[in-house]
Amino acid sequence: MRVEIWSDIACPWCYVGKARFERGLAAFPHRAEVEVVHRSYQLDPDRAKGDTEPVTAMLTRKYGMSEARAEAGEDALGEQAAAEGLAYRTRGRDHGSTFDMHRLLHFAGAHGRRAELLDVLYRANFAEERSVFGDDERLVELAAEAGLDADAARAVLADPSAHAAAVHADAREAALLGATGVPFFVLDRTYGVSGAQPAEVFTRALDQAWGGRSPLVTPVGADGDGQEAGQQCGPGGCEVPREG
């Protein structure tokens, strides 16, 4: 079974939801047969590179919150994170464009390191003092920490087109599947789970998707009838090519 998870590095519920999902997955009997694929989603896709501001400033400016309300929200998110054993700085975090981080994540995926880099970026953004925004060298260091080649990561960051199409394709796919926010979990392209649900909800969804796997459908042939079987090799050998 495959689980796809759409998320953004600047999304606190994605950070918390990933930990909850992983707890839910750990309780799922067939967890060894589950492949997890992380996908990109930008909450703020129109934000320019370098347009960085404190999270609380963004919340008061963009959503008209009072500063006290914004800080209370961060405190509450910090508690949710702590409940999952995650560090969370409730004051002084920045908000900015995550586009370059998503490009780096796709680059990491091509080297089998996407999950590692995602964890490193979450931790850097939510738990560390130094901002992940507005400093390419900071991202290069984080990429190296995830096991990637620093020069290759630097080259990806220097070329705004590198892995950009893959980031946009993930966003389109999320929209086609009906996502309106993140985290967004899709099980075998059949079941959708929205948001940072409790771990038990993920376990139940995995159970249900596992049990509900239905037999494959054979596409109809050109004449509208069932399709002929194609030529195969099997335990009994390879089919002999047909005449004509």
Added chain:
Amino acid sequence: MRVEIWSDIACPWCYVGKARFERGLAAFPHRAEVEVVHRSYQLDPDRAKGDTEPVTAMLTRKYGMSEARAEAGEDALGEQAAAEGLAYRTRGRDHGSTFDMHRLLHFAGAHGRRAELLDVLYRANFAEERSVFGDDERLVELAAEAGLDADAARAVLADPSAHAAAVHADAREAALLGATGVPFFVLDRTYGVSGAQPAEVFTRALDQAWGGRSPLVTPVGADGDGQEAGQQCGPGGCEVPREG
């Protein structure tokens, strides 16, 4: 959309079917949104490493074919390959265990090189004089040709447990999905296409799977009712943590 392709390196119809599928995919309007994932399948899983014999000897011994019939079969497969522009040596090929090649393919996958290595292995097995069986250094050279680190590939070959579980997991998955031979194509875990079908059949199957994508299902909640939406971040900001 995702297409998974189960195949074996020692399977002529997989070699031909891959080329036909790729022609079919090239004619599909949404080809840029299709992700192709190659999976392992062993036609002869009980064959020991080092148990290598000529293909014609295997066919006469295992399936009781006359040598003339076995050679005619190879000639016919060579014609099918040629029709796809693929080189195919109809005489003198070997048959043996492909387990180590599948382990290498999973290793290549972890480095984003699976498709490259699969093409290199097909070409080596079907078109080149030097056997791919019974010679680890031959496989190391082919891995390097696919862009992998030679020493790392050598270490994978030297450790029979490396990536073995992934090969077996692919086989189990194929069986669960109803595969009885290869090549076996699965579109979005919903449509199954068996065998080296004509390119047009693949295009039609892609069209049908694309058109037939149904909305995601929400898993039921613990009380049997619909599930509450989880906490998310979206274009309107992040949901505030719930009380209690």
